[in-house]
Amino acid sequence: MEPFKNLINRDTVARTGQHLRRAWPRFDHKRFAAQAATGLEDLEFKARAMQLADALEATLPADFNAACEVLETSLAPALAIDAQGEPMKLGEAADTGVAGWALWAVGEFVARRGVLDAAAAQRGLACLHAITQRFTAEFAIRPIIQKHPALSFDTLSQWLNDPSAHVRRLVSEGSRPRLPWGLRLQSLVVDPTPTLPLLRALQDDSSSYVRRSVANHLNDIAKDHPDLVAGWVRDHLIDAPDARSALLRHASRGLIKQGHAPTMAAWGLASGLKGDASLTLSAPRASVGGDMGLRVRLRSTARQPQLLVVDYAVHHVRANGSASPKVFKGWKLTLAPGEERMLEKRHSLKPVTTRTLYPGTHVIDLRVNGVALAEAAFELRA
Known part of the structure; x- marks a missing residue:
């Protein structure tokens, strides 16, 4: 190139x-x-x-x-x-x-x-x-x-x-x-x-x-100013045309990943999952340059449909041995009453210019409507 x-x-x-x-x-x-x-x-x-x-x-x-x-x-x-x-x-x-x-x-x-x-x-x-x-x-x-x-x-x-x-x-x-x-x-x-x-x-x-x-x-x-933007989204979602709704969703992406409560409420995501969730990984180890499979199981115990945003955070190991979480977009879905849903995704472990991948134990936590509900870990090798 x-x-x-x-x-x-x-x-x-x-x-x-x-x-x-x-x-x-x-x-x-x-x-x-x-x-x-x-x-x-x-x-x-x-x-x-x-x-x-x-x-x-x-x-x-x-x-x-x-x-x-x-x-x-x-x-x-x-x-x-x-x-x-x-x-x-x-x-x-x-x-x-x-x-x-x-x-x-x-x-x-x-x-x-x-x-x-x-x-x-x-x-x-x-x-x-x-x-x-x-x-x-x-x-x-x-x-x-x-x-x-x-x-x-x-x-x-x-x-x-x-x-x-x-x-x-x-x-x-x-x-x-x-x-x-x-x-x-x-x-x-x-x-x-x-x-x-x-x-x-x-x-x-x-x-x-x-x-x-x-x-x-x-x-x-x-x-x-997260509360300012949450208020903006709440106020401007009223009678919003589709194009504006898409704009406000894109503007909210960082706050939704963080589980910012006023923003989640503005999008009708204030409630956590009524039910249970689990996360499993495809392997206990992976190498830099490869990928890791994520398998998510959601089960509803609610009597009403639930609008859910399901993301995950990878706690990347730093050069000094500490960990730094990075939230990645997962799925947006409606879970029907009593429904059980399986979700799968491959997470890339290829190096990028904005982040260096270091060997060590990496924890992944599953976040549903901003709330961490499950976690799993794998060993990353150079």
């Missing part, structure tokens, strides 16, 4: 330089290419993007407004949105203008200049409005939000009715408190209130692309 870092390469540099020169004939594309491509193969992905941004700073006009005009003129056409409200696949658009991963560097340049004062922030936001329709500006907008929050939120409010789903998504995605890979907006981690009117306006957006961002934004907020 091609290394991820190679998404930005010497061809990326050459194409970007060509399009910038087309937009501004005085652009020193040779100097840009020399600075952007020097030692590029030795750099990881983010460092490559930052080096391209450095080269843009060295070669674009010193006047920020003029630099933004060059960048906007150099851009490829906006990415189309399909009938389901999803963006078409990202491409490099070699013949039509700057596009694809080069725009990470372009956004970084705009962010660096856009934080300098209010006028620069306003001009930078206008440029990001164009960039996000070709790639994404969710990372680039965050330093401007942090430095100029009032101006930024006024602009985001104006974008709520923008005809572009890319721009409307940026309203939500760019202001997420804990965006992965992005600058943490600590003031919004502490108090997410400024974003709530934006999310309220976008949660019934016609684009699934936008609604998914709103769900992820609410899930971010839930990490620090």
Whole structure:
């Protein structure tokens, strides 16, 4: 598989330089290419993007407004949105203008200049409005939000009715408190209130692309303000159309895994299982890179149907010998009165970039509507 870092390469540099020169004939594309491509193969992905941004700073006009005009003129056409409200696949658009991963560097340049004062922030936001329709500006907008929050939120409010789903998504995605890979907006981690009117306006957006961002934004907020999100779900589930219900379910996923009582109650999952549950594993031992089979038995003693969310937590052994639980989604089902149900699943033990698997005894506990009801253990070998 091609290394991820190679998404930005010497061809990326050459194409970007060509399009910038087309937009501004005085652009020193040779100097840009020399600075952007020097030692590029030795750099990881983010460092490559930052080096391209450095080269843009060295070669674009010193006047920020003029630099933004060059960048906007150099851009490829906006990415189309399909009938389901999803963006078409990202491409490099070699013949039509700057596009694809080069725009990470372009956004970084705009962010660096856009934080300098209010006028620069306003001009930078206008440029990001164009960039996000070709790639994404969710990372680039965050330093401007942090430095100029009032101006930024006024602009985001104006974008709520923008005809572009890319721009409307940026309203939500760019202001997420804990965006992965992005600058943490600590003031919004502490108090997410400024974003709530934006999310309220976008949660019934016609684009699934936008609604998914709103769900992820609410899930971010839930990490620090779980009761706020539980209340949001409770209030906005009333007479909710199917699309909003799906959004709220996705927004609740972390809290449901945790068994957060107000969230469980909002979804009608406040009651624990009336009956009994057991968990057995397919083998007493497994190796890193393999998998483990889970077999769950549920038996109802209730006189009414029971709506159940059945998840499981794997207590991964850490390097120091302690254990850290990670909850995995299992099943959502309705258990009929007196019914006995068997559920089976294979749990992968392949290493992933976000988690190292260490040998040792791993406990798995079964959680029904957030309550741990059974457990089993296996020995993981290297």
